[in-house]
Amino acid sequence: MNLKKYLLFLVTAAIMVLVAACGGGTEESAGSENTETEEAPAENTDSEEIEEVTTLEGSVVVDGSGTVYPLMSVLAEEYMITEQENVSVEVSRAGTSAGFGKFLVENGTDFNNASRHIKDEEQAEADAVGFEVKEMKVALDGLTFVINKENDWATDLTQEELIRIFKHDGGVTKWSDLRPEFPDEEIHPMGPNENHGTYEFFYESILEKEDLVDGVNLQQEYSTLVNLVSEDVNGIAFFGFGYYVNNQDKLAAVKVDFGNGPVEPSLETIGEDADYAPFTRPVFTYLNVDMAKAKPQVLDFALFVANHSDVFAGETGFAPLPEAELQEYVEFLEGLK
Structure with a gap:
């Protein structure tokens, strides 16, 4: 009887070891699955962080040419509705020369619309203040x-x-x-x-x-x-x-x-x-490049103008520019990021 009990004990112990081994494998697999499940939220968190970066706010100030005003005001409205609802783009029409007076000063406007090229003496004013000016054609008038x-x-x-x-x-x-x-x-x-x-x-x-x-x-x-x-x-x-x-x-x-x-x-x-x-004649907007580097919303709006001015030119009474010419501005602006 003692021998039988001893043999029964050995068989029972062997079964328990086998069950424990199988159970351990199951727990390890489950642990592996849980690890994968826990990593998924981390990816969502990254996505949310990207969205926060691309959601802009603040203001963009545009003045200058009354001729360019209809095109730029439509672009501004479209940008605020479809792209960045938390950015306020303010477009005024003091006139090209009066607009340059507001643009070519420290902490001046971000853009100046113009129905002529910038003059040498105006460019000298920008140089004196110490910021870079970028001329961008937007259409033909x-x-x-x-x-x-x-x-x-x-x-x-x-x-x-x-x-x-x-x-x-x-x-x-x-x-x-x-x-x-x-x-x-x-x-x-x-x-x-x-x-x-x-x-x-x-x-x-x-x-x-x-x-x-x-x-x-x-x-x-x-x-x-x-x-x-x-x-x-x-x-x-x-x-x-x-x-x-x-x-x-x-x-x-x-x-x-x-x-x-x-x-x-x-x-x-x-x-x-x-x-x-x-x-x-070509018509322009002039960008304060330093402002575009310092304020993401200014650069973003500049890119929107370069990518969409040909879309809205016709409905505001302008002939659009060739796509290749506008693409040069896009490449320049992308390089500021």
Whole structure:
């Protein structure tokens, strides 16, 4: 009996060792599975951290050209709605030159929109303050001459006739001075004032720095020019194509003969190699590069402008730039990260 009990004890012990060994394997597998399960939240945490980094806040301040304003304001609105709802992009329109006055100072605006190139003396101001300026083309604009809708005689004019209307020694005060069949009525020329790059483009590139005619009515606000011409059958003014597009119900655009027949300004004819080329000009925004390096929201908005200005150019009255040209700006801005 004692021997049997002893043998039974040995068999029972062997079974218990075997069960313990199997149970140990199960616990080890479970432990391994738990380890994998515990690692998953760590990946989610990393993802959340990335989202926090790309969610921006703060402000971006843009001023300058009234011509570029419609395009930049649409870009700003789209950016705040679809990209960064916690970033406030403030776009104003003091005019190109007045805008540079706010841009070329310490802690000035982040961007200055311009309807002309920066001048040497303006660049010198940036150098004196000590920050880098980056010129970015955003679109192409066509300088457009507008008349009252009831004016049915000056619908087609030559480039030379338009210059004579606005030039000091053009010899023109009445419509009949241009062509004898035109009315014997005084012409009322109008345009934007010296704060605007459009004025400077017209004065420097079209009039070749000749004085404007006596009595020309220069205004700060483009909306004022729209109203003045819409109420004056003898009025004629110049500004960017976009302002004409947005006021076609009030104004008519003059078709310009550059030597090969009248050309109507349009998105199809505006271009540096297109039919309206003599009155085509690039428009810009200028970026304070130091601000872009210091403030992530400024750099992010600059990238949005470079990637999307061609998308919104047409609807705001501008001809888009070639994609390759815009891509150069994207590459530059990516290099600032």
